Amino acid sequence: MAALIGNMGPFELNTEPWSSYTERFGYFVLANKIAPDLLVPTFLSVMGYKTFNLLRILVQPAKPGDLSYEETVTILGDHYSPKLVIAERFRFHKRNQEEGESVSQFVAVLKRLSEHCEFGDALDDTLRDRLVFGLRSEAIQKRLLTEADLPLDRAIDISTSMEMAAREAQQLRASSPKNKTATDKPCSRCGNTGHKASECWCEDLDCRNFDSHQSFSDERSLLDFAGEQCIFCTMNVKASVGHLLLKHLREAVYYVDGDKEKFVVACFCPEGNQAHRSHSHCPLCNYRVYSRTAVFRQHLQDSHGLAPYKKKPFDGGK
Known part of the structure; x- marks a missing residue:
């Protein structure tokens, strides 16, 4: 006789629902190619003495071996899992995230x-x-x-x-030690060390791409900037729909302000000692500059109580 595949074990009400146990038994039968005439004897043998004795009481004066497999599953299922739909739905609708x-x-x-x-x-x-x-x-x-x-x-x-x-x-936030000195602590504007936020290159930066400072509430509105010259880039790049979606919207930072979803697109300022580096302007505090996306996202959360996130880019309405 070939060795059995898997091990059913007895049914334990405290560790597994009856529906799960019977579902596993179905796979056990398939894996071991158990013949239909041996289905009930096999099931009665693996379910354990507690479940077997309970079944004997429930079907008296009949005997468990006289039942079909479907009858056995239904009788025990009605006992272990009575259909109290209202109670089940009550538990479902009362459940909140813990x-x-x-x-x-x-x-x-x-x-x-x-x-x-x-x-x-x-x-x-x-x-x-x-x-x-x-x-x-x-x-x-x-x-x-x-x-x-x-x-x-x-x-x-x-x-x-x-x-x-x-x-x-x-x-x-947790990874930044609280006992760092002013110059060792990462700057809240650019994320670098060695200077204070008030001395950061971002402080007095006058970005010429003013249109790119705004926060968008409609992804289609970004496509209004399609044209011969991309206002978000310092290079001479054509602002095609594909360029705006794949380069800029893909890296946009989204947030919910009130009941509206908005997003900010990073831009390049061709000025200052950090020219040609992408950075973001916070639309909630006079468009102050934050040179790294991670720093800008942390600023939105710490200073404005928002939960910034990324999402799949809009396809242009195709």
């Missing part, structure tokens, strides 16, 4: 809780709604509520990307 729980973990819990809620075709929409309502981050909630069309997958993508951006900004 402290220290990631968005991915929260979504996994919601999917598990929805298993016996019988949402049917409305499952994805219901999961999306519970995700939005139950998030701990108000900034992520506001971002999701700006979406006119928000399928579940997109809601998860936006939530996880914003969560990751906030976590990275927090780690960046």
